[in-house]
Structure formats: structure tokens, C-alpha cells
Amino acid sequence: MKNTDFDVIVVGAGPVGSTAARYAAINGADVLMVEDHASVGSPVGCTGLLSTRAVTECDVRPSDRFVLNSVRGAFVHPMKGESLPIDGKETKAYVVSRKNFDRTLASMALESGVELRLNTRATDLEYVDGVQKLSVIENGQHREIKAGVIIGADGVRSRIARMAGLGNVKKILPGVQIEAPYNSPDTDFVELFIGSQAPGFFGWVVPVDDKISRIGLAIDSNTDESVLNCLDKMLKNNPHIASRYRGGHLDLVTGGIPIGPLEKTYAEGTLIVGDAAGQVKPTSGGGIYTGAACAKIAGELAAKAALENDNSAQRLSEYDHRWREKLGKELAIGMNIHNFIAGLEDEKMDELIASMNKESILETITEYGDMDHPSIVVKKLLRPSNSRHLLGVFSAFAKAVL
Numbered sequence: 001m002k003n004t005d006f007d008v009i010v011v012g013a014g015p016v017g018s019t020a021a022r023y024a025a026i027n028g029a030d031v032l033m034v035e036d037h038a039s040v041g042s043p044v045g046c047t048g049l050l051s052t053r054a055v056t057e058c059d060v061r062p063s064d065r066f067v068l069n070s071v072r073g074a075f076v077h078p079m080k081g082e083s084l085p086i087d088g089k090e091t092k093a094y095v096v097s098r099k100n101f102d103r104t105l106a107s108m109a110l111e112s113g114v115e116l117r118l119n120t121r122a123t124d125l126e127y128v129d130g131v132q133k134l135s136v137i138e139n140g141q142h143r144e145i146k147a148g149v150i151i152g153a154d155g156v157r158s159r160i161a162r163m164a165g166l167g168n169v170k171k172i173l174p175g176v177q178i179e180a181p182y183n184s185p186d187t188d189f190v191e192l193f194i195g196s197q198a199p200g201f202f203g204w205v206v207p208v209d210d211k212i213s214r215i216g217l218a219i220d221s222n223t224d225e226s227v228l229n230c231l232d233k234m235l236k237n238n239p240h241i242a243s244r245y246r247g248g249h250l251d252l253v254t255g256g257i258p259i260g261p262l263e264k265t266y267a268e269g270t271l272i273v274g275d276a277a278g279q280v281k282p283t284s285g286g287g288i289y290t291g292a293a294c295a296k297i298a299g300e301l302a303a304k305a306a307l308e309n310d311n312s313a314q315r316l317s318e319y320d321h322r323w324r325e326k327l328g329k330e331l332a333i334g335m336n337i338h339n340f341i342a343g344l345e346d347e348k349m350d351e352l353i354a355s356m357n358k359e360s361i362l363e364t365i366t367e368y369g370d371m372d373h374p375s376i377v378v379k380k381l382l383r384p385s386n387s388r389h390l391l392g393v394f395s396a397f398a399k400a401v402l
Contacts, residue, residue: 003131003146004131004132004146004147004148004306005032005145005146005147006029006030006031006032006115006145006146006147006148007024007029007030007031007147007148007149007302007303007306007307008021008024008029008030008031008032008147008148008149008150008151008299008302008303008306009031009032009033009034009132009134009145009147009149009150009151010024010031010032010033010034010114010150010151010153010299011033011034011122011134011150011151011152011153011154011159011160012033012034012035012036012152012153012154012155012274012276013033013034013035013040013102013106013109013116013118014102014153014155014274015058015101015102015105015288015291015292016153016273016274016275016287016288016291016292016294016295017033017035017151017153017154017273017274017295018033018102018105018106018108018109018114019058019059019105019109019291019292019295019296019299020151020153020273020295020296020298020299020302021033021109021112021114021151021299022105022108022109022112022114022299023295023296023298023299023300023303024114024151024299024300024302024303025109025112025113025114025299025303026112026299026300026303027299027300027303027304028303028307029302029303029306029307030113031109031113031114031115031303032114032115032116032117032145032147033106033109033114033115033116033117034116034117034120034122034136034138035116035117035118035119035120036119036120036121036122036154037118037119038118038119039118040099040102040103040106040116040118041098041099041100041101041102041103041106042099043253044098044099044251044253045155045253045254045255046098046253046255046288047177047204047206047214047216047285048068048095048096048097048098048101048206048214049071049093049094049095049096049190049204049206049214049286050093050094050096050101050286050288050289051092051093051286051288051289051371051372052091052092052093052094053289053372054286054288054289054292054372055094057288057289057292057293058105058288058292059108060104060105060108062094063104065100065104066096066097066100066101066104067094067095067096068094068095068096068097068208068209069094069095069187069207069208069209070091070093070094070095070188071091071092071093071094071095071187071188071189071190071206071207072087072088072089072090072091072092072188072189073085073086073087073088073089073092073188073189073190074086074189074190074191074192075185075189075190075191075192076192076194076353077191077192077193077194077238077240078194078195078346078349078350078353078354079194079195079196079197079346079349079350080346080350081350081353081354082354082357084353084356084357084362085189085362086362086365086366086369087189087362087366088366088369089366092369092371093190093371095206095207095208095214117138119138119139120136120137120138120139121136121137121138122134122135122136122154122159122160122163123135123136123137123142123159124163125150125160125163125164125270127267127268127269127270130269130309130311130312131146131147131148131269132146132147132148132149132150132269132270132311133145133146134146134147134150147269147306148269148302148305148306148307148309148311149269149270149271149302149305149306149311149316150164150269150270150271151270151271151272151273151298151299151302152164152270152271152272152273152276152277153273153274153276153291153295154276155274155275155276156168156169156172156255156256156257156258156275156276157256158272158275158276158277160270160272160276161262161272161276161277164267164268164270164272165267166262166264166265166266166267166270166272167262168262168276169258169259169260169261169262169275169276169277169278170260171221171258171259171260172221172256172257172258172259173200173201173218173219173220173221173256173257173259173285174218174219174221174226174227174254174255174256175201175216175217175218175219175227175254175255175256175257175285176216176217176218176227176228176231176252176253176254177214177215177216177217177252177253177254178214178215178216178231178249178250178251178252178253179208179212179213179214179215179249179250179251180212180213180214180215180245180246180247180248180249180250181211181212181245181246181247181248181250182205182207182211182212182213182215182241182244182245182246183210183211183244183246184205184207184209184210184211184213184244185244186207187207187209187210189207190204190205190206190207191204191205191240192204193205193217193234193238193240193241194341194349194353195346195349195350196345196346197217197230197233197234197237197238198217198218198219198230198234199219199220199223199230199342200218200219200220200221200222200223200342201217201218201219201220201257201285201342202217202218203215203216203217203231203234203238204216204217205241212250215231215234215235215241215245216231216253217230217231217234218257218285220342227254257280257285258275258278258280258287259278259280259282259285259335259338260278260282260331260335261277261278261279261328261331262277262278264320265277265319265320265323266313266316266317266319266320267313267316268311268312268313268316269311269316270316271298271301271302271316271319273291273294273295273298274287274291274294274295275287275291277294279291279294279323279327279331281330281331281334281371281372281374282331282334282335282337282338283334283337283338283371283374284371286371286372289372290327290331290372293323293326293327294323294326294327297319297322297323297326298319298323301316301318301319301322302316302319329375330372330373330374330375333374333375333378334374334375337374337378361381364377364380364381365377365381367380368380
């Protein structure tokens with residue numbers, strides 16, 4: 001691209017930004033990655049539970065550098081009634097140090113030739129004569145950097161998306177998590193808590209080891225109570241958690257989970273990816289697998305467009321088409337599941353869990369359950385052999401989500 005400092009600039013050095021930057025560099029672009037904060041991986045804004053597919057999608061292997069524990073299933077606790085045991089029989093997810101995981105991916109980007117500048121905040125974006133002019137404050141100094149394509153990987157309240165005229169994700173679920181002393185009943189399983197104790201989403205306990213767990217929840221943004229009050233109540237009033245929680249905490253994380261992708265994720269000279277684009281699973285709030293998958297497409301296309309001297313919106317629209325073809329249907333089904341579950345009262349939620357707590361249903365969940373592609377197991381549960389169990393609210397659930 002003529003008269004530019006870099007072919008591609010990626011704003012945000014999280015896992016998605018680092019992956020986008022690396023793929024742009026692999027495809028021949030001169031790439032700069034800028035990060036608002038003074039270090040990669042801090043502050044942490046994630047549960048730190050990554051599916052095995054998410055780790056693979058980031059082109060890394062599980063390593064002691066960032067893996068703290070592995071889990072194979074979950075106990076789903078309704079407000080009343082027996083918990084639903086979901087056993088994947090093999091490792092399904094890793095509990096990670098997000099700081100170390102993020103730094104691993106950033107190092108991979110640097111090894112691919114990406115330049116990284118920390119403590120650099122994007123303040124303005126202007127597209128003039130086919131060139132993107134990104135204004136930043138770098139270590140307190142105002143600078144202007146020119147590029148062919150800007151990739152916004154700057155999180156749920158993305159400045160890049162807003163400055164490019166694409167807006168921000170409309171629905172954001174407030175979340176909070178502590179890392180605290182907790183006597184885990186089984187470190188191979190996470191625990192999920194649904195119903196009015198976590199209105200609009202769910203609560204979780206993710207074991208780091210048998211003595212320390214990450215305890216948190218996310219709620220609907222329209223809930224009257226604050227997310228901190230909801231967590232406090234869950235710690236005190238849920239008998240299962242209260243009997244194991246030892247008090248206090250070692251860490252506190254707050255953040256927002258974007259639900260539902262942007263209507264458009266490209267503009268003149270601009271691509272939006274990851275949380276900034278709402279490319280997050282509405283069922284679990286996880287965004288590493290989906291974000292990394294989209295980041296690869298964004299990095300590749302940004303490099304090609306810049307090197308071809310064509311960063312027009314029409315050229316970059318290929319990104320929007322490709323990522324929606326890959327993930328759009330799954331995200332749409334996930335949103336249907338999210339909306340249905342969020343609208344259930346406790347009694348109906350408990351009925352749904354009870355309807356699934358049958359041997360044949362649990363076997364189907366074990367065989368086909370996929371935290372990245374929940375539609376697979378939902379379709380399998382509709383087999384005629386399971387029909388006698390699909391009564392009441394579960395039948396309504398199946399009709400609503402597919």
C-alpha cells in the first residue's frame with residue numbers, strides 16, 4: 001500500500017489480536033500490533049477455561065507454561081433437584097493462566113515478524129485516499145501511523161469498531177470472578193449453577209486444583225441487582241458452594257461478555273474480530289475458539305488486500321462472508337439457546353435438567369457433547385429413541401433452538 005508505515009496494524013494484543021497479526025505476517029504483510037496496556041495478558045478479563053479445540057485453533061499445544069488443570073466434564077446444578085453429571089470421558093478443556101497463554105501467542109506473533117508496541121492507545125481513525133491513518137498515544141506521546149488495513153481486536157467496547165462507524169455489540173453481560181480457597185469435589189469437573197441465582201446466564205466454579213477454584217457468574221444486563229451482589233449471594237446462599245468456599249479471595253476479575261455479532265464486521269480499510277465483533281459463543285461466553293478462527297481469516301485477507309493495494313470495503317467484505325459461512329449458523333443457534341434458557345423460570349429450568357437426567361440422554365451428551373458446537377448434541381437428542389424422554393419444557397426447548 002502506498003505511503004504507509006505498515007501494511008497491517010492490529011489493535012489489541014490478546015489471543016485474537018496476536019493470531020490475526022501472526023496470520024497477516026505469515027501472508028507477507030509488514031505488521032504492527034499495538035496494545036493499550038503496559039504488558040500483554042494483564043489485566044485478565046476471562047474465566048481461563050479453554051476448550052481443547054480453542055487451544056488447537058490457536059496453533060499451540062497444551063503446555064505446563066500455561067495449563068494449570070484439565071477437565072473432562074461438568075456438574076450442572078439446578079436451583080432444586082439433582083445435579084446433571086456430564087462426563088466427556090476425556091479431556092475437554094484446560095484451565096489456563098491467561099497471562100501466560102496470551103504471552104505465548106504474542107511471542108509467536110513476534111517470531112513471525114510482527115512488531116509490538118505496548119502502552120499505545122488508539123484515539124482516532126481516518127480513511128483518506130485509500131490509506132488508514134491511526135492516531136495513537138504511545139507512552140504519552142501523540143503519533144500518527146499509516147497502514148493499508150486496520151484490524152480491530154480491541155475487545156468488547158472496541159474503539160476501532162466505533163470509529164469505523166460499525167458500532168459496538170449491543171448486548172453485553174456483566175461478569176465477575178474470584179480465585180479463592182475452595183474444596184473441589186472433583187478437579188476433573190467444572191460446576192455450573194443455573195436459575196435465578198445467576199439471572200440471564202449462569203454461575204461457575206472452575207477448579208485450579210483441589211484447594212483453589214475460580215468462582216464467578218455473569219448475568220443479564222437488565223437484572224436489577226449488580227453482578228457483585230449476585231456473586232455475594234451465591235457464595236453465601238448456595239449450600240453446595242457455601243460448604244466448600246473457605247472465604248476471601250486471591251484475585252478478582254470483572255468484565256463483559258458480548259452476545260450477538262455485529263451486523264457488519266468490515267468497513268473501508270478496517271476489519272473487526274473477536275469480542276469486538278461479538279464473535280463469542282452465546283451459550284458459554286467463550287470467545288477464544290471463535291475469535292481465533294475468525295482472526296486467521298482476518299489476518300490472511302488483510303495482508304492480501306494491503307499487498308494488492310485494494311483495501312476497499314468491497315474487497316474486505318470477503319472476511320464477513322467467510323467467517324459467517326464458517327461460524328454464523330452455530331452462533332445463531334447458540335443465541336436461540338441462550339434466549340430460551342434466559343427466559344425460563346426456576347421451576348421450568350429444574351424441569352429441563354430433570355428431563356435430561358436419564359441414562360440414554362446422558363450417554364448421548366457424552367458421545368456428542370461439544371462446548372464449541374452445541375447444535376450437534378441438540379440434534380442428536382431429537383432422535384426417535386430419545387423421544388419418550390423429550391417431554392414438557394425439553395420439547396419446547398428443542399423447537400425453540402433449531
